[in-house]
Amino acid sequence: MKNTVVTFREAKKKGEKLTMLTAYDYSTAKLIDESGVNSILVGDSLGNVVLGYEDTISVTMEDMIHHGAAVARGVKNALLIIDMPFMSYQTSVYDAVVNAGRLMKEGRADAVKLEGGAEVCPQIKAITAAGIPVMAHLGLTPQSINAFGGFKVQGKNEAAARKLLEDAKAIEEAGAFGVVLECVPAKLAELISKELEIPTIGIGAGNVCDGQVLVYQDMLGMFSDFTPKFVKRFANVGEVMKEAFQAYCKEVQEGTFPAKEHEYTIADDVLEKLY
Numbered sequence: 083m084k085n086t087v088v089t090f091r092e093a094k095k096k097g098e099k100l101t102m103l104t105a106y107d108y109s110t111a112k113l114i115d116e117s118g119v120n121s122i123l124v125g126d127s128l129g130n131v132v133l134g135y136e137d138t139i140s141v142t143m144e145d146m147i148h149h150g151a152a153v154a155r156g157v158k159n160a161l162l163i164i165d166m167p168f169m170s171y172q173t174s175v176y177d178a179v180v181n182a183g184r185l186m187k188e189g190r191a192d193a194v195k196l197e198g199g200a201e202v203c204p205q206i207k208a209i210t211a212a213g214i215p216v217m218a219h220l221g222l223t224p225q226s227i228n229a230f231g232g233f234k235v236q237g238k239n240e241a242a243a244r245k246l247l248e249d250a251k252a253i254e255e256a257g258a259f260g261v262v263l264e265c266v267p268a269k270l271a272e273l274i275s276k277e278l279e280i281p282t283i284g285i286g287a288g289n290v291c292d293g294q295v296l297v298y299q300d301m302l303g304m305f306s307d308f309t310p311k312f313v314k315r316f317a318n319v320g321e322v323m324k325e326a327f328q329a330y331c332k333e334v335q336e337g338t339f340p341a342k343e344h345e346y347t348i349a350d351d352v353l354e355k356l357y
């Protein structure tokens with residue numbers, strides 16, 4: 083059954099946990115979709131885990147559309163959310179609506195996600211008014227990494243915690259259907275989750291959020307440049323891949339791959355005519 087924003091609303095009402103994973107290409111999206119996840123996020127973490135940047139600042143609309151459309155071709159049931167990249171919505175409400183529209187039309191998203199609180203509420207209102215569901219993102223918002231001065235837990239002191247709670251209420255009021263809480267103390271995430279009617283999706287925000295999201299390369303052990311405390315490795319796919327790549331190299335070098343069963347044949351009489 084196709085997951086929609088209604089699935090998100092109903093899950094919160096029923097107290098059912100929501101699942102979300104990132105994907106950036108067709109074949110991985112298909113595997114994740116078939117695993118029964120509620121939502122797939124084409125995150126701008128694409129910049130880190132696929133494109134090899136140090137942060138998400140350089141990710142473009144073209145990158146998001148290219149990868150979003152590939153993921154969309156592999157997704158049947160999950161709600162497909164595509165991230166709005168840095169400077170695709172901060173510049174103006176007009177830019178935000180135009181770019182959200184492109185992610186829907188060209189990327190085939192079901193919804194978009196953007197980072198920020200009260201300051202992006204005009205954008206959230208305008209995008210939702212255009213019929214595009216918006217997920218918000220609060221706490222450690224990686225597009226503001228230069229303003230934060232590094233990857234740090236957010237909302238630790240009273241003023242910062244109060245601001246996070248107020249921002250969460252503001253984005254709900256503006257029409258967001260859900261909110262990602264990244265790197266937020268678990269007890270603060272619990273309070274925000276209780277205060278909101280829309281679901282909270284945590285990443286480094288404890289297990290009382292209404293759902294969870296992880297970057298798939300992190301949870302599969304495929305990305306080792308930087309591993310935050312909140313990541314759990316559910317499998318060591320990176321090691322399995324390396325072993326397979328090494329085995330391939332060895333067999334090619336030894337001449338044992340390709341074997342007879344991997345060859346195509348030609349009739350002897352056809353071949354003889356060539357001599």
Ligand code: KIV
Pocket residue numbers: 104123124125126127128165219262264285295296297
């Ligand atoms: O870009 C991303 O992958 C994200 C998740 C970490 C929530 O925003």
